[in-house]
Amino acid sequence: MKLILFIWRQQGADDPGKLVRYDTSEISAEMSFLEMLDVVNEGLVKDGKEPIAFDHDCREGICGTCSQVINGVPHGPQERTTVCQLHMRQFKDGDKIYIEPWRARAFPIVKDLIVDRSSLERVMQAGGYISVHTGCAPDANSILIRREDAETAMDAAECIGCGACVAACPNGSAMLFTAAKVTQFASLPQGQTEAKHRVCMMTEVMKHEGFGSCTNHYECQAVCPKGLKTSFIARLNREFLKALDSPEMPESFSGGFLNRGNPSR
């Protein structure tokens, strides 16, 4: 099939960017979306032009590296599917496809379609772990976990950290991302000791990194390639409320964070 692509090109973080048109032919329906871009790039390189920079790695939907907004939707038109797993049979001959990077205040552009998502890493560093030293764990079956709780924890832990939720949210909120980690540990007995501290620290850093907060648009759930649910955000809010008035609550919190919405408004 033939396609008309409009792809965001931007040399560096401080340079202006623009959509550039590329006409392609000989695209097969069996190709993945990224293989289609490979074909475009091979052509550009052979013509001595700089190829389109885009992030990708595992190409099997699990590493969370690929990050493109396709026709306005993070990860494109297919539900529960990362860009790398999207195949061209989802498109038809003559389609116009607009390809842009994740857009969010907390994700500065590095080049073309590549953004800097280290802000998510800093949210994780703030408390996305259970503090257990290597070697001091008790026998694994000494901690019994209800199957339902283990499954909730697993559903939440499926997050691949791609950041599509942030890119889709009008507030640029990372609440679904943060909520996933908070929910995973809040569902498990091992996670209880640090639960209050964790939710306070992670939300604090989230705010500090320039992410907005949830005002119930549900866009994150619609684009999440792993099908994470906004019910996790409700869980995050409950965990947050449980921590109010606890000594773990940082002083910088005036308590009004949860419904602040878009920080730039």
Next chain:
Amino acid sequence: MILDGRAPIGPIETQWERHCRDLKLINPANRRKYKIIVVGTGLAGASAAATLGELGYNVETFCYQDSPRRAHSVAAQGGINAAKNYTGDGDSVYRLFHDTVKGGDFRSREANVYRLAALSNNIIDQCVAQGVPFARDYAGYLENRSFGGAQVSRTFFAKGQTGQQLLLGAYSAMLRQIRAGNVRHHSRAEMLDIVLLEGEAKGIITRDMVTGEIRTHAADAVCLCTGGYANVYYLSTNAMGCNVTAAYRAYKKGAYFANPCYTQIHPTCIPVSGDYQSKLTLMSESLRNDGRVWVPIKKGDNRPAGEIPVVERDYYLERKYPAFGNLAPRDISSRSAKEVCDEGRGVGPGGRGVYLDFADSVRRLGENSVRQKYGNLFEMYERITGENAYAQPMRIYPAPHYTMGGLWVDYNLQSNIPGLFVLGEANFSDHGANRLGASALMQGLADGYFIIPHTIANYLAVSGPGKADLDNPEFAKAREDVNTFIAKILAIQGRRTANDFHAALGKIMWEHVGMSRSEKSLKTALRLIPELREQFWEDLKVPGGNADLNQELEKAGRVADFLDFAELMTRDALSRDESCGGHFREEHQTVEGEAVRDDETSSHVSAWEFRGGHEIPEMHKEPLVFENIKPAVRSYK
């Protein structure tokens, strides 16, 4: 030279414990004076960094991805083995040890494998404590399943995403140490050389993949946790960025490369669909628990699967290996698939595929049950192929997946270069000539959480802290060499892309150094690889420069190393004049086509030493002695 793996003597059951007793310690207050570099942040690297950080060492980590959480360990689907015997089906440390040695076709080091089996239980404990959500039964206990090549249920799993969950556990533990100030991490940083001072590893050179800056880093020891080299085949189940560069450049600095010809071709991958294909996707082999593998008995039978009656189907694994059936080890399953396709009985476009059929399981357990177990895998299959595997069988074909070879290490995981430690898939030691399912995760984490923290202290205590100084001219020289290499690549300005060369190399390797090899095919490869390499250095095209993010330049550097490494791998395959595990030499097979090992002449590790340029490398042997498990013909019938 005869190499010594320095495994402790005495009864194997207590070797590790006794060895730990003899290893030197570093007092907690002194540990922060020691700096340790960890390259690669997959299971091995992240678990090592986390544990070394907890102990109080000053750790610096590097990965080429934009976050350590994206290392390719994340993609492991099936599970992780441990000898917990929670199911009471007769498992034990000894049995896991036995299965792993046998699975590796008696080409691994017994002492290392026993230690791995013994530590497997600690790994599960550690991961559960970290909050890894392993599958549970309704009473809240951990669930287990059986996995390729095993007759007991010892595999722990987290849906079809075990690697992801274990990696996130190790990653979280590492982030906790970043927060605590014990680990400093660099993402989008690629290691391009290692620096030796007086013959010991004391630093590395990296390229900042965003700015192009070439940086020097000094340390008291270096751990390479940089994964395997399956991308030498171009198409593999590895991530696009997986490469041999760190290991190969360490090899060029004198580290021995052991058994590079041992590669694992995984039997259950989605077949190639066209020339533009960039990678192959694995379907967890746990699918083989409930799926039955077959092809039509008649050649060129093009009827849809559903129209071929059972009597006209050949369930060839069940026929040839009745005891293990569809769960036969990976090398055997892969080779059998190739055989039936070579006979013209393959299915799907191009005839390079076999059926993996769930119809019987759906009938027996109901579609819902199957969906519960494998739903995400069936979805993935449908996304890629557009086919519904509940209604028609999946098509699968083998693909390069894992590499058992790697840098040579002794029992302490130290290479022949003092101060250079190699962990996880990047080393060679535990899987012999073939790795069993669910044991890669086990090895990465055993190395990182439980072995390196002990053994590295022994080295550091002897070598002392702070010996490496960035002002040492060796650092400037190594940086200069890297700059020269990059400039050389950029200066070629030919016509072909790095990808183009990589694909061409992959074709040579798959064709001639793939699932089965012969003297003739290997000699052909040894002729074709240097020709291709010559073209690469004359006709490569890399646009842009070194001063910013340049993905073509990154690729070109990796392909350059693959082109050199491919030759080493082929040479190793040629010198190993026997069939063992994943290394199948056509000259050495029974009339039924089974592999024939030669324990008389080939029971050794081949460790290759770089001799400069494209000189033929020198082979050193580490003899393999089996005192606990008598080498036998590996039979899965």
